[in-house]
Structure formats: structure tokens, C-alpha cells
Amino acid sequence: MTHRRRPNDRLRTLLKEADWTQEALARAVNTLGAEIGCPLRYDRTAVAHWLSGTRPRHPVPQLAAEALSRRIGRPVTPEAAGFPVPWREPAGEDPVTGFAALCRSDAETGSRLVLQQRPYRVADARAPSPPALPEIPAQRPAADRDPASPGPPQAGAGGPELAALHDAARFFAASIDTHGGRHARSALSTYLADDVTPLLTAPRPSPSRREMLGAAARLAFLLGRMYEDGQLHGLAQRYYTYAHRLASEGGDRATWSLVIRAMSAQAQRLGHLSSALQMGDAAARAAQGLAPSQQSYVQAQFAVILAQTGERRGALSALATAERAAEHAACGQGGSPFDTYPRAALLFQTSQVLEALGDLPGAIGALRRSAAERAEADVRGRTLTHARFGQMLLRTGRLDEACAAWRRFLSGRERLRSGDAERALREMRRALRPYRNRRCAAELLALSVPLTEHS
Template identity: 65%
Template sequence: MTNPRGPNHQLRALLTEAGWTQEALARAVNALGAEIGAALRYDRTAVAHWLAGTQPRHPVPQLAAEALSRRIGRAVTPEAAGFPGRPRDARPADPVAGFTALCRSDADAERRVGLHQRPYRVADAVVPTPPGPASPGRPPGGRPEAGPALHDAVTFFAASIDAHGGRHARSALSAYLADDVAPLLATRPAGRARAELLVAASRLAFLLARMYEDGLLHGVAQRYYTYAHRLAGEAGDRTAWSVVVRAMSAQAQRLGHLPSALQLAEAAGRAARAAPQAHQAYAQAQFAVTLALTGDRRGALSALGRAERAADRAGAASDPFDSYPAAALHFQAASVLEALGDLSGALAALRRAAGERPAADVRGLALTQARFAGLLLRGGHLDEACASWEAFLTARERLRSGDAERALRDMRQALLPFRNRKPVADLLTRSAHGR
């Protein structure tokens, strides 16, 4: 912490407005630290120092401002909370310029640290403006032909996430965007070539966002999702835009921001109405999950039905952005049914999801087995749950994935009450090194 500057009356006023104690703010900052992979242990005494004028080190001012923003319901900057210094990152009006700057920051070892410590901002989880009409001469959702190298990169990195987890090859994709994709965007091609290049860049940004999200670095993931939808919007591709907004909904949902998740999912569904069937299924499945979590049973089942019908009509596709695997749809269906209280239906859906995961989708299989085991345990089927967790541990050994690590911690916590049973003791011993 830096030297005191005098009492922080702005922070005290915001605490009063939020109805928070010093301890409550400390807990909220610690929780936000977990969202960026930082294990923080602040308590009320630390907040008392901040109120006295002590300037905490980066990224605590950003975390405190975001915590207060979420509590109060309006955007609060670090400066408004009495923490002068590092400015809030600006968003250039030109998406190409902004994306290029982001990629260069991410590729720079010193600047990357600050970027990775950026918290997820609920105020930024709003529905962006959808693109206008598609660029002439290019069908919406069509595969970009901006060169075989870009298409191969999309295929490679999408497969890498499935096979090895989001923490594998992340720096490679970051460097590829900075060293290869950004210079291509700087050439400013015109017409169809420009639209195709923008969509290819959008897809690669989307994949890097997924990698960061799987690495539990939600703030930087949000930044890449933002530029992924802005690049798709600049290309006039509503289908590519809807794919990104749907993923933004899923991120907001997993972080517990259901109003944002619902609005984003609804917007993605609207934008995908004229899209290929696989994209419609992808959007409607997420809309169904958010509706179920908000308690809208009829709406959730209706959206899930639309997703299933669209998936049935979708043809086979080799491009990862033109297909929606059946296993992924079953996984989403399980989330819908679990949220609606149908445990047996959720278990059946997860069983189908596990059975249809291809061998190359190691991450998907691991997370499916972990979810399946957790629901089995809730249903009182301890031995079956242990067998499913065994399969999870086998798959997890091949992954570098924050989601898999979190599933491991959840498994250990769920099994602790049964630690005297031999199958459970064996699982806890096998998994001890992964804590």
C-alpha cells in the first residue's frame, strides 16, 4: 500500500450508499479477486486503512469499484471511490484499432499482468447494438475465406480447447492475434474480403475469450468477447454476432448475473432467427437455461424445444462454428431440467451427453462426468457417483483447465462427509495432488 493521502470521504460515502460495513466490502473484494485468479485475504482493518487514505495496490481499486458498482447498481470508477491513479481503460470507437491495442497489450509481458487483473464488469454486460444488414456478396454465417491460414487457426485452437483445456496454447493464440491477425486487419481490405477477415478475427477473439474464461480470468475474457462481437458487427454478420452474445450470456450466468444473462440470451436468440439451424439451436439452448434459472418453466421448456427441433434439422458440418454437437445440447438440457427441479431428467440428459462426447473432447467429457457425479450424489447414488468421478479424474489429468480444477474442488468438498467409505477415500487420495 502507498502512503496515506488523507481520509477517503468518497469511499465512505459509497459504503453508506451501499449499506455495507467495512467487513462486507472486504469480503466482496476477496470474492472478486477469485474471479481473476487472485487469492485475496482482506478484512475490515484493510478497509479501515483505505478509508484513512491509504492507497491499495493495483488491482484492488478496480476490484473495490466493481464491488460497489454491483451493490449500488450503477457504474463506480476507482476515481469515484477515491482511488486516483491508473485510468479506466478506454474503448476506441474503431473496433479494429481497439482490438489491435488489446492484442498488443496481451502479447506484452509487462502490460499483460494488468490486463489479466481486470475484473468482470457487470455494467459492461449489456446487450450491444446488433449489426445492420449483412455485407453484400457474403451469406450470413458463411465460413470466412480470409485465407486458409486463418481458417486452419480457428480449427486448431477450437480443437485445442476441447482436447487440452483453455490454459493450453493460450499465449500462442494471443501472440498469433498480435503478430499475424492484427497486421492483416491493418491492411484495411474492402468489400467482401474485409467482411471475411473481420469475421475470422472475431472467431479467433471468441476462442481466446473462451480460453481465458476456462482459465477463470473473467475480466480479460469479457474484453475479448466485447471485441469479438464488435468485429462481427463491423462485418455486418448477425450470425457471428449472435454466437458471441450467446457466450457472453453464459459467462454472466455462471457468475450469477442472471438479469444480464437473460437479456443477452434473448438478444442472441433474436439475432439468430435467420441463421443456420445449428446456430439457432446454440442460441435457444442458452436462452432456455437462463429462463429456467429465473423460474420461467414454460418459457424454458419452450426454448429448449426450439433448440432441439433446430438441432434435428441442422446438417453435419466440419467447421466448429457451423455445428452444435448433440452432446453440448444434452448438457444444456440437463442444466434446464436441473434448474426446474427435474433431477431424473437432468441425469438422463447428462448420461446421453457423456455417451455422445467424442474422444477428442476431453474437456467436455470431464466436465460432463463431474456434473453427472454431483447429481448422482444428490440423488443418493454414492457408488455410481464415485465411478463417474473416477472417469472425471482420468480425463482431468490430460487438461489444463480452470473449470476442471474448480470441478475437482467441488468434488472433494462434496465427498468429505463420506470420507470413511473406501471408494470415497480412494478418490480423495487420488485427487489430493490436484487441490
């Protein structure tokens, strides 16, 4: 660390307001570093240096400000914490302009690292009001299209350009499932910067522009998923935010609901249950009237967060709603990855609900069925299901069965570039260490050593 300055009285004042010790701030900064894939090992001596005027390197000022924001309950900027920063995100821009700027920066190697080190911001983990349901044009009979879903491109409403965006969404969604979120991520960010954002600013009739905004929102959502799978939660949150803003601008209630649902799941996995519940409820309300598969997708996540916050009756009700919707969606769903919700994925979330409600045997049974029903191309989903299956089996004392599940996990893991799979690998090794004198555990620990060194 360099750049000596006078004592940082602003940071000292905020520490007092937060009722935090220097060690507590250091631990919080380390935790936020893990949320963006940036391992940190700060302790109280580092904070003492900051208080004496030493300026930490990027992204520590942003992480410290976010840590204080969460503790105090109001926004704290790096500047307010006594850390001047050379660059800050633009605020108040319209969604198209802001999204275009983000995509351009992400496509440039020099600025990408700064973006990837953006902290996840709890203050931004809130759902705004959903877009209104669009009116159905007279020339499109209601029977041909769900009133809340943008559906496939129509002749004269975007034409080949819009069709290309839908094709790209199918390609990148399939890539996440088959190869993991770290695969083709820079390809999607470059595609958005070079091909998609110019389409959003080009003059075009209002119906065509709305279709383009919806298609761009879905691609932004997919890039958010990629960054989330890469454990870069701050930048994932940024893309999710632009995805729901673009969807709202285009009046695309279906995409808006799916994005907010994903943001709920992200907040949940990071432990921000209040934010997850608010967004899960907003997504569930907005999803009423959508296609059955979309309702099932949203209600399943709502059930998970209700279960994790102790709302047993609400969780079981939401899960039942998700199951009924899935039954109605079983026939005739095709084409777009945004119009399908595989039963294996619903079973995975059923397992999460049952586990949170204390029904471990039921949760294990749902996971077993989820693994069996995963599509061959869904390598990521099947691999992560086996990883979680191993953890749950070990909790019930079934070491040999757990090791068998983890062997299947390791087999799938070799085919993926996925931060979630890397995290599951670390969790597996941590769970097996107490059993390292048992043959099956020792074999897995030995087999997985080289994998932990994969970047």
C-alpha cells in the first residue's frame, strides 16, 4: 500500500457510528472480497494503516464503503469514508445509455478488471415497480400469444435483427448449461457492445423497439448469470439491474419477473434474506398471468426464500403453485430458454424448500429425482445437483453414498468452467477432511487436488 495522507478522520467517525472495531471492519471487507471472487486477508493492522492515512488499493475503498453501508443502514460512498476514488459509476442515465456504456467498458480488457471488482450492493437489491401489462395488438389473436410474454419475433417487428438476438440467447443459454458461466463470457459482452447496443439506439417503430429492448434484456440477464456463476456478484448484479430496467422500458413483464426472480436467488445465496424476500414477492406478484413455465420458475424461488425465512405455510403454498403451473406447462413448451422450466430444476428447488423446513429425507429424495431427470446437455445443473446430493447424504451419515455422488460431481466438473462448481469442490474437500482416513474419502481428496489449482 502506498499514497500516504493525513489521518482518515472520516473513516474513524464511521467506525464509531457503526460501533465496529478495526478487526470487525477488516473481516467485513474480507467477506465482501469473497463475494466478487477477490480473496482478501486483512486484519486490524491494515485498518489501522487506513486510519493513519494510507490509501488501500482498488477495490478495497469500494468494499469498505459497502461494508459500512450494510452495517449503518444507509449509503456510504468511498469518498465519505475518506477514500478518494479515480472512477465512479455514472448515475441517473437512461437504461439504454447506461447499458451501452457498461457493455463497452466490459468489452475492453483494460477496464474489465475494475468492473469485475465492483462490490455487491445490498442497497441496490430491491425490486422497483413492474412494467404494466402491454395491450395486445388487434392483429395478434390472444390464442397465438401469452399477453405478458414477448414471444418469438414477428414479421415486420424487428425481422432478421430480432431473430438474431433470439438465436444468440438460445446459444448462450445452452453454453451456460453445457460449459458453465465462465465459458464464452467475453464473447457475449463483446456481442452486446458491438452488435446489440447499436440496435437499441437506432430509430425504429415503437413495437419493434419494445421487442429489441426485451431481447437485449434477456441477453443482459444471461451475462448476469455468467458473472454470478463466476462468483463476480457485483458485476452480475449490475447486469441484472440493467436487464430489468431494459425489460421495464420495453414493457416486457415476463422478462422483468424472471430477472427479479434471479436477483432474489442471488441475494438469498449471499445471505441477504430480507432483500431476497422482497424481490421474490415482487417477482411472484408480477408473474401472475404469465406462461405456466414462467410462473413455476418464479414461484419455486419464492417458496425457497419463504422457507428460509420461516414462513412454512407460505412456502408450501408457493411450492404447490409452482408444481401446478409446471403440470400445465408440461406439454407444448419449446423454443426459447425463457419459456421452459425443466422439472429437474423444479425438483432441485423443491429439495431446497424441504431442507429449509427440516424434511431432510424428503429433500434427499427430491434431489435424487432431480439428478435422474437432468437433460444430457445440462452438465452444469447435473454436476451441481450431484455436489449438493453428496453434502446432504453426508449429513445423514451415508459416507459411501456421498462419495459416489461426489465422484459423479467430479466427472461433470471436468467439463465445466464454473465458479459454482469450483465452490462446490472446495466445500466437498472441506466436508471430507474429517473422514480422510476412510478409503473412499481419501481417494476423492487425492483425486480432487489438481482441480483446486484450476483457475
